[in-house]
Amino acid sequence: MTDAAFLLPLSAMLPVVAMSIAFAGGARVAERLTLLTPPIGLVIALMISAALLRGGEPLTYMLGGWTPPLGLALRMDGLSAALLLTTTVIIGATAIFARAEFGTAPGEAETRRKLMFWCLLLSIWTAMACVLLSNDLFNLFVGLELLTFAAVPLAALDGKAETLSAALRYLMFALLGSVLYLLGVALLYGSHGTLDIGLLSTGLQGGAPTLLAVALITVGLIAKSALFPLHLWLPPAHAGAPAAASAVLSALVVKASFYLLARLWLQVMPPESAWAALQLLAGLGAGAILLGSLVALRQSRLKLLIAYSTIAQIGYLYFMFPLVLAGGSGAWLGGVLQAVSHAFAKASMFLAAGVISKALGHDRIADLGGVARAMPVPVIAFGLAGLSLMGIPPSGGFTAKWLLLQSALQTGQWWWAVVMLAGGLLTGGYVFRVLVAAMRSGATPVPVPRLGVQEKVVLALALVSLGMGLLPLYSFGLVQVGQP
Template identity: 50%
Template sequence: MIPILLIIPLAFAILSLLLPRKWTRTIVIPGLILQLGAALILCLTIYTEGPQDYALGDWQAPLGISLLADGFTVTLLALTALIAALCAIYALFFLERYNREQFYFWPLFWFLLASLNGIWLAADLFNLYVGLELLGLSAVGMVALTSERPALKAALDYLYAALFGSLAYLAGVALIYGAYGTLAIPQLSEMVAGNITTQVAVALMSVGLLLKTAIFPLHFWLPPAHGGALAPVSALLSALVVKASFYILALIWLDVGALAVTVSAAQLMGALGAGAILWGSWNAFKTPQVKMLVAYSTVAQLGYLMMLFPLAIGVSEAAATMAWQGTILHLLAHAFAKAAMFLSVGTLVLAIGHGRIADLGGVSQHMPMALFAFGLSAVSLMGLPPSGGFNAKWLLLQSAIQSGQWHWFVVIAGGGLLTAAYVFRIFRVSFTETVRHEIQATHPMLQLSALLLAFIAIGLGFASEWPLRLMDLTGGGTP
């Protein structure tokens, strides 16, 4: 199943380009079924038989290209397949009024999916770079789909940020290769020393990945790109794309370059996360556009991921374990909740014809399912029980207490209150204000897709043990 997960999306991307325009939609559902089925089969295989690797062409590392599947990577593969499937179903109905855009959307969608799968399965630093490049180009193309001036400007800013981030990452990879003669992650984990060369390499790669992840203060490109893109594109970008670069960042800091990082550097990463929570929440609270509110919320929620570094480096094993588990649960819960939130507000914007928060009055009566999906997503983002977001933040808080870092406890707890402050702006208007504009009918599948994702974000709170148990099956290529 390991190479199949790369072949399926690449094959459907090529088919989407070659087939007549009227057929591109007909192959979407079969492709999604195959992709989701392959991901689930691989999950079951890893759960029963343990981690596996695959050498392309039977050329073993370091000469050949190796792919690694363990409990963590298959969790991300299943997450990607499920969210992509529901976003694609939403896009089938949302893009009905976008004839030209949908023809280009589907090839880019499949290439993006192939890039993500390649990143999750890559077992060396250079193939991670290749996956990042393909992912960035696919995401930039999706942002620019409408060809409107704001979308094109946002896409260009995104492209420049992605290219600069890739160059910084590649410079660090070159230093690692020059120093150790290999880029295979399992080998580097045993060879890398904490010398100045490794520290410079880790610093270069970290800057590039922080830019790609849009961590404060390098987040300038994210709100226009995510807030201005089509709704299914915004959902994919916020739920999945920015997680890929964070995954590589965690891999480098906690595995490949663990001996080269310091406690003070980890505290600095935590400070960037705290800045992201405060700045993203403030901008979400004051923006007049509903999609920009959700986009700035992504900036804020990414800050919680950065809490991993100060809570897992230079602390006890118990505190580090809780920090790692809490971070992964937050990654999963945020992916489902943010995808649901973007799809639900995309439906609301489609129904009222624009995205001003002040004009959402009355949508609670006319579009209750979409607003309910938004509300469930908000429950997870705020960290309220019984959601997956609650379990994630609870573990992070426990890690902060266990390690004696009360300042991060305050940041994490305060971030939940800030999230409540800006999401309740939507509820106040929708429940207390009267209808100002004619609300158009939308296809029920638009609201149902968002609702299913939101239910999964809540349900993760009851089933958090499953992904955590699966992630314990590591193969030496994950933190």
């Protein structure tokens, strides 16, 4: 434990304390706390990142001074620090955006719906922090369950029949993933007597029980992350939620399972046991890219299009696995950049869709005519975020996909490069379809709102995703700390 290690439990305690006070204090107190705590959390996350860069190795904190396997360890490396920074910024930006819908004005009566939104938003932050800090497979299970039971009611917050049905489907897939994950954890504990990732990484042996356990854990996490073919729950759940909820669900929640899969397969499993499995994971990612993009092209509603785009963009993350294992020099950085740039781009797109649908009263793509002239900022933000998803320079998505493509060619796995190029073309198809519809002249006059806080948040998130591609690669040294 280093001098900066005390920051690790502090980064998880902050949203927990805020959530507890918010739940007891009511909607108005919850709103204020959700707006005030992300800047503090960002400072803590930046201090953790600075300590990682200064020390060049992961930070570890032993709870109660007890070392594993008797005690529990918190651990933060470059990947988890990057995702913690992303989580804190997006939670803060979403909170600012959501005030227009979930804020409680002076003299206005508090409602349960508004209280629950702010508490659930803090719960998402808490659960993500727990996942990113845990170094024990059972504690990771607890973090994933906290995330599920915060995300499902957030998706059902509107209370409509179709929204509740979508949330129930989400819950069923999540519970299926939980059962499979827990079975795998039980098998691993029976075989090795520990669930600490650090100890497993040095003592894990191949063999039928271990492979079965890891296979169960992997399928469970695939179900939770909506990777093809276990993706059926995601589009209706994300498209039916309020815009602020959709942004958090798409940008952050699906990344938790990916993070755990990266740790499991790249930091724990022996390389000789991983090659075939990681090729299969990348194959599922390729299926997600092609299927998700093709279905997105056929959507008539904007939020459903963005939801299917999430399925497609998740697929790129899984190319990282076989490329890192084969020694691709930029594969690790490319995968992490894809996760982070996608988070900002997708949050911007969902929030932009929320602004547009609120002004029009619908999100039908065919009836978006006149929106670009009346509401240029959300349309521009949507286009900039789309550039990142397509992988067009100078966006962060371009840097991520370029590194993955280079690694695919470098390691002789050219077939993944073909899928990436095809995915970029398909992404361009559905992004330009929306932009063309928005720039057409509309028969129905579109209300012209003033440039408000919501539009500024939407544009800022898109610019972050775009600006990541302008940074030199050496500035991402944080991501290399703890790289497998």
